[in-house]
Amino acid sequence: MAAPLAPAGRRAPDSLRTHRSAVVRGGRPGEPRRVAYLYILPALLVFGLFVLVPLVRTAQFSLYEWNGLGASTWAGLSNxxxxxxxxxxxxxxxxxxxxxxxxxxxxxxxxxxxxxxxxxxxxxxxxxxxxxxxxxxxxxxxxxxxxxxxxxxxxxxxxxxxxxxxxxxxxxxxxxxxxxxxxxxxxxxxxxxxxxxxxxxxxxxxxxxxxxxxxxxxxxxxxxxxxxxxxxxxxxxxxxxxxxxxxxxxxxxxxxxxxxxxxxxxxxxxxxxxxxxxxxxxxxxxxxxxxxxxxxxxxxxxxxxxxxxxxxxxxx
CATH class of the missing domain: 1.10.3720.10 (MetI-like)
Structure with a gap:
């Protein structure tokens, strides 16, 4: 159902204008999605730094033969x-x-x-x-x-x-x-x-x-x-x-x-x-x-x- 029009001489509320602009753009009402990503960016940074990066490094180490101290040699999938x-x-x-x-x-x-x-x-x-x-x-x-x-x-x-x-x-x-x-x-x-x-x-x-x-x-x-x-x-x-x-x-x-x-x-x-x-x-x-x-x-x-x-x- 279409949003109601504001009476003549009165300005539509901000929420109504946001809803109308979102409908015109074909998106959902509310703040832009890119703003939502800013809220979760700190959590994503912490997750990437302490989970994803160590996991990628672990996968990298698994492709080498290494004793933990000296030089490493490529092993491929032999491990x-x-x-x-x-x-x-x-x-x-x-x-x-x-x-x-x-x-x-x-x-x-x-x-x-x-x-x-x-x-x-x-x-x-x-x-x-x-x-x-x-x-x-x-x-x-x-x-x-x-x-x-x-x-x-x-x-x-x-x-x-x-x-x-x-x-x-x-x-x-x-x-x-x-x-x-x-x-x-x-x-x-x-x-x-x-x-x-x-x-x-x-x-x-x-x-x-x-x-x-x-x-x-x-x-x-x-x-x-x-x-x-x-x-x-x-x-x-x-x-x-x-x-x-x-x-x-x-x-x-x-x-x-x-x-x-x-x-x-x-x-x-x-x-x-x-x-x-x-x-x-x-x-x-x-x-x-x-x-x-x-x-x-x-x-x-x-x-x-x-x-x-x-x-x-x-x-x-």
Whole structure:
């Protein structure tokens, strides 16, 4: 609908004149777009200086063989080829995929289960339980790693408890066992991530109208049917956020591995981030380390995009 004309002898308001000029130019009303770019220019400069420039330099280093001190030599894509041919480097990504199960899949499932149970039951001290379950997110990961390393010690609380209840055969040096070292680190990730997922899901469930559940119960739906038909579809946004945060945490984990196992026993708990550190600062293979960092960045980016695309499609 055309903008109304100002009465004769009176000047049109500034907003109306801006709207008319924008319509004449074929653009949108308001300030010119170039003015908006000036507002975000400082943020773009900071992002480019501290994110894009280091990323480009990292990609440049990945094309050379360099020990970090002396002269470098052109290597082309050979560093990237080594990522797929060296068993230790290739195995680091396999270990990261295993940790995704412990860091992301299990915490999301446990968070959904606990949130569904806590939202249905009226419990006193619900805020206290939320704080306790979310507490691992507040504790620094180095402190978490030191505490759990002591728990896993051969004479630590876990083995002492197993021996006390008569399960001596299950006691073992958890972080020194080739079979159980990686799952032991993963369990710590589950303990840390479950509280975050629980809080996200409880916040999402609080937005669901109670009338939906009342209508479902009038139709004879049980708890499982309510969860599948109402709760789960309403939490697609929270599920996408929880999976994004936990998958990224699994792929870029470093502190737990560094403090708890240092990649051992052997290379059974090495992950990409630890291999970046190991190759760059201990082995002097900066080209391999930067190539590994570039690939890890791409994997994290692709995983984030896929999770968010699936979440947006589900919401639509």
């Amino acid at each position: 990237y080829r080594d990522l797929f041919t060296e068993p230790q480097l290739r195995g680091a990504f396999v270990h990261a995929l295993v940790l995704v199960v412990f860091y992301a899949v299990i915490p999301v499932l446990l968070g959904l289960l606990l949130a569904a149970a806590m939202s249905r039951a009226v419990l006193r001290g619900m805020g206290f339980f939320r704080v306790v379950l979310f507490l691992p997110q507040v504790i620094p990961m180095v402190v978490v790693a030191i505490a759990w390393r002591q728990i896993y010690e051969p004479n630590g609380p876990l083995n002492d408890t197993l021996r006390f209840v008569g399960l001596d055969s299950l006691a073992r040096p958890w972080l020194g066992d080739y079979t159980w070292a990686l799952p032991s680190v993963g369990i710590v990730g589950t303990w840390v991530g479950t509280g975050l997922c629980l809080v996200l899901f409880l916040a999402g469930m609080s937005r669901i109208p109670r009338e939906l559940y009342e209508a479902a119960r009038l139709d004879g739906a049980g708890a499982l049917r309510e969860f599948r038909a109402i709760t789960l579809p309403s939490l697609r946004g929270e599920l996408a956020v929880a999976l994004t945060l936990t998958v990224i945490a699994a792929l870029k984990t470093f502190d737990l591995v560094y403090v708890m196992t240092s990649g051992g026993p052997g290379t059974e708990t090495t992950v990409p981030s630890y291999q970046v550190y190991n190759n760059a600062f201990l082995l002097g293979r900066v080209g391999i380390a930067t190539a590994l960092a570039v690939v890890l960045t791409l994997v994290v980016f692709v995983a984030t995009v896929l999770i968010n695309r699936v979440g947006e499609r589900g919401q639509r």
